[in-house]
Amino acid sequence: MTINDHLDTYAGQLVAEFTNEYVIDAEGAPPLPPAGDHAWRVRTEFDETPFNEVWNLFLDTVDTTQISALVIGYWGAEYDEHTADPVALLTGAASRFPKLRSLFLGDIVLEESEVSWIEHTDIGPIFAAFPGLERLDVRGSEGLVFEPVKSDALKTLRFETGGLPATVVRALAASELPALEHLDLWLGTRMYGGDVTPDELAPVLGGERFPALKHLGLENSEIADWLASALAGAPVVARLESLSLAHGTLGDEGAEALLAGQPLTHLRKLDLHHHFVGDALVERLRAALPGVEIDAGDQGAAGRENRFITVSE
CATH class of the missing domain: 3.80.10.10 (Ribonuclease Inhibitor)
Structure with a gap:
């Protein structure tokens, strides 16, 4: 078995997706659902818009104060043109997510990366930044601290x-x-x-x-x-x-x-x-x-x- 499909639901909520499409062509991107009714996945694609740009637009576009479940997808890798540290981005924006209770770090499927190639950093700061976090899922272990x-x-x-x-x-x-x-x-x-x-x-x-x-x-x-x-x-x-x-x-x-x-x-x-x-x-x-x-x-x-x-x- 390999992991071929992104999450459809997470923490009891349907997943709404925010991808690099919104950066590339915001006018042609799908309409966004109400922020508080879904878990939200944020991701980019290989050699496409840097994840930090997608993330920043997500923060500016979606009412993150209503989000209780967040899914972080592909953020790049060392073999990619761009990469990012999702933990640093998350913790840097912690005040924007007062209701966050569930976090999936690494909803990355086979066509994006083999599971053992998903590159992590130190995930400890997540607990300090989100003391009310009730659920944490982490996929991948390369470089995981x-x-x-x-x-x-x-x-x-x-x-x-x-x-x-x-x-x-x-x-x-x-x-x-x-x-x-x-x-x-x-x-x-x-x-x-x-x-x-x-x-x-x-x-x-x-x-x-x-x-x-x-x-x-x-x-x-x-x-x-x-x-x-x-x-x-x-x-x-x-x-x-x-x-x-x-x-x-x-x-x-x-x-x-x-x-x-x-x-x-x-x-x-x-x-x-x-x-x-x-x-x-x-x-x-x-x-x-x-x-x-x-x-x-x-x-x-x-x-x-x-x-x-x-x-x-």
Whole structure:
């Protein structure tokens, strides 16, 4: 799987798009909907109008004081004629977004950039500039800097990567996020920087770091069997409502570990889609968890040599 389509909805709202079309031909660009009724995506295109010009026109054209959800799309890259630092632009305009609660940084699809080539900087200033932020999604990890942060408002944090650096997970484990309910980590592969080890994940799995956590996703991982074994005895699982090992390389070993571990009957959903578990073990999971919604779709052929994660390069 690759990421081929931009978001249609985000944070419960339809996405309205503001692109370089408005800079190139404002008169011919589509009419703009009411600012407060949509999530807004701002982006440019390869070797087209510099992102900062699109961004500045967006600030001047749309009533950003009404926006609660913002999506940042393609902002350029080092191989592009122009590039920008979206974090610097965002934080520099923080006072223009008093209602912002949800931010997606990097809604960039395959035709614009491979996920592991999306170039980031330090995202820490976002938390200081937007203390009321309740949701942050980040796609890509090249150059990503994330230091320990403190937020009493953040409820959802998601990293979509082909390889999540251990430095990010260590910083997350040292962060103070008492309201965090939903955490998704696409751990990826070592080939693209995914070097997370058991030591980095231990504070998350211990359950004390994020007392409000209800959903945990350890996804798109080449170590899915190890993750299943760790989750089988992880204290955090007992209070979760949903658990995901989707998009990864889960096989029979991992499924056996889930069956042999702590009860999972309290879960509402167990998401395993894109996996390499045999039919017999899938049926054993369903029989052992009759009240749990189990997504076991996109089943690959059994055998360790056949396994792959869905998003890497």
